[in-house]
Amino acid sequence: MTRMTAAQSPYSPADRPRLGLRERKKIKTREAIRTATYALIKEQGYDATTIEQIAERAEVSPSTVFRYFPTKEDIVLTDEYDPLILAELRARPADEPWMDALRHVMRTALDLSEREDPEVLRLRAHLGVQVPAVRSRYFESMTQTGRLLREALAERTGRDPESLEVRVSAMALIGGMMEVSMYWAENDFEGGLRDLMERALDVMEHGLGPEKP
Amino acid sequence: MTRMTAAQSPYSPADRPRLGLRERKKIKTREAIRTATYALIKEQGYDATTIEQIAERAEVSPSTVFRYFPTKEDIVLTDEYDPLILAELRARPADEPWMDALRHVMRTALDLSEREDPEVLRLRAHLGVQVPAVRSRYFESMTQTGRLLREALAERTGRDPESLEVRVSAMALIGGMMEVSMYWAENDFEGGLRDLMERALDVMEHGLGPEKP
DNA sequence: CATGAAATGAAAGTAACTCTCAAAATCATG
DNA sequence: CATGATTTTGAGAGTTACTTTCATTTCATG
Numbered sequence: 001m002t003r004m005t006a007a008q009s010p011y012s013p014a015d016r017p018r019l020g021l022r023e024r025k026k027i028k029t030r031e032a033i034r035t036a037t038y039a040l041i042k043e044q045g046y047d048a049t050t051i052e053q054i055a056e057r058a059e060v061s062p063s064t065v066f067r068y069f070p071t072k073e074d075i076v077l078t079d080e081y082d083p084l085i086l087a088e089l090r091a092r093p094a095d096e097p098w099m100d101a102l103r104h105v106m107r108t109a110l111d112l113s114e115r116e117d118p119e120v121l122r123l124r125a126h127l128g129v130q131v132p133a134v135r136s137r138y139f140e141s142m143t144q145t146g147r148l149l150r151e152a153l154a155e156r157t158g159r160d161p162e163s164l165e166v167r168v169s170a171m172a173l174i175g176g177m178m179e180v181s182m183y184w185a186e187n188d189f190e191g192g193l194r195d196l197m198e199r200a201l202d203v204m205e206h207g208l209g210p211e212k213p
Numbered sequence: 214m215t216r217m218t219a220a221q222s223p224y225s226p227a228d229r230p231r232l233g234l235r236e237r238k239k240i241k242t243r244e245a246i247r248t249a250t251y252a253l254i255k256e257q258g259y260d261a262t263t264i265e266q267i268a269e270r271a272e273v274s275p276s277t278v279f280r281y282f283p284t285k286e287d288i289v290l291t292d293e294y295d296p297l298i299l300a301e302l303r304a305r306p307a308d309e310p311w312m313d314a315l316r317h318v319m320r321t322a323l324d325l326s327e328r329e330d331p332e333v334l335r336l337r338a339h340l341g342v343q344v345p346a347v348r349s350r351y352f353e354s355m356t357q358t359g360r361l362l363r364e365a366l367a368e369r370t371g372r373d374p375e376s377l378e379v380r381v382s383a384m385a386l387i388g389g390m391m392e393v394s395m396y397w398a399e400n401d402f403e404g405g406l407r408d409l410m411e412r413a414l415d416v417m418e419h420g421l422g423p424e425k426p
Numbered sequence: 427c428a429t430g431a432a433a434t435g436a437a438a439g440t441a442a443c444t445c446t447c448a449a450a451a452t453c454a455t456g
Numbered sequence: 457c458a459t460g461a462t463t464t465t466g467a468g469a470g471t472t473a474c475t476t477t478c479a480t481t482t483c484a485t486g
Binding site (some may be wrong): 020021022025050051052062063066070071072 | 471474482483484
């Protein structure tokens with residue numbers, strides 16, 4: 001499952017420790033909390049897993065858990081691909097139609113996260129389907145992404161990012177992409193997420209006509 | 214603000230009471246809880262309003278409040294236009310393009326709810342913007358609506374309502390429509406919700422091209 | 427190693443919900 | 457209208473996520 005915090009070469013003074021001991025400890029704690037949470041959820045399910053248990057397994061106090069993550073759902077969901085997505089999107093040629101740019105970016109992002117940690121992507125989608133609170137938080141974070149998407153769409157269409165049209169487009173895309181994730185989880189993760197996403201972007205670009213395969 | 218529970222002709226034995234005393238009381242209680250909630254929220258804001266206060270003002274016990282509404286957010290948001298929307302959608306001619314059908318239905322629904330109780334529509338949109346928990350619940354209920362929308366889209370395009378394409382389209386529409394509501398609230402409810410919705414449906418139908426006004 | 431700053435833990439508190447059970451209100455009868 | 461069955465309510469105790477406060481520990485730095 002989720003990689004352990006690989007304590008690679010714990011004592012090689014000059015090479016790794018660009019960060020102070022404090023910073024490194026914080027990162028470790030964060031990881032510990034997250035892996036403890038994932039493990040407990042797999043064992044017992046989301047609801048049955050309390051913050052106290054998480055704290056105990058991660059060997060920190062409950063206070064500390066809350067200091068690192070504002071809510072229980074955040075432990076599962078937090079991690080920011082957003083900046084990456086935005087950067088990637090800006091990197092695409094400016095004259096490329098925005099839908100194509102988006103396609104490329106999503107492909108890249110999904111490939112990356114799949115290679116990085118395939119389990120987590122699945123667990124999240126699964127919890128998104130099963131647990132309303134997680135789904136909510138998921139949606140919130142997608143909404144955040146939607147705000148970034150506005151900027152990108154605005155740049156590429158010469159519109160105001162705060163215009164109704166841009167906002168609606170961005171949010172419609174977000175809604176569609178979220179549904180892809182739900183669909184994927186509900187259908188036992190069959191048919192690579194990347195391909196599903198592709199199909200979703202197609203239908204959002206060209207609209208839903210009568211069936212034609 | 215919200216209409217009082219108009220006790221019209223409180224004692225006309227034969228004409229109104231098709232329902233037993235029990236049923237009528239339940240309806241009254243429900244209304245009482247809701248109006249108490251709206252009033253308190255207006256006075257103090259959402260977070261500062263506790264279930265205990267609501268119970269007190271509605272003259273019921275906190276237990277009863279929870280018996281009527283599973284969560285605090287539901288007190289604000291519950292009420293089902295969904296069946297109406299679906300019926301309306303089915304009532305449209307079967308050969309009408311589904312986007313047109315949807316346009317008509319949304320117009321009808323918005324006009325109705327605006328005439329029915331304009332305050333509530335605004336309060337909800339406003340809380341949807343301000344309070345994350347409400348926004349979440351709002352989104353959940355839109356998701357529900359999205360499921361119905363699947364059926365309608367499937368019927369009109371001869372596709373499987375559970376297909377990725379249909380699901381994504383439905384959810385994209387939901388996302389877009391939700392954004393309209395947020396936009397409306399954030400821009401001080403200017404530019405009738407109906408017209409904004411119209412513009413949103415347009416852009417979702419034809420896509421977001423370069424600006425052209 | 428001393429001093430200041432940051433991170434942690436302990437503890438008490440709040441508020442949304444859940445569960446259980448007994449009392450009260452309604453309903454269906456004879 | 458009395459009575460027993462059924463439904464609805466309220467009281468109370470319990471759980472848990474989250475907050476706030478404050479003393480203690482841990483690290484950074486001169």
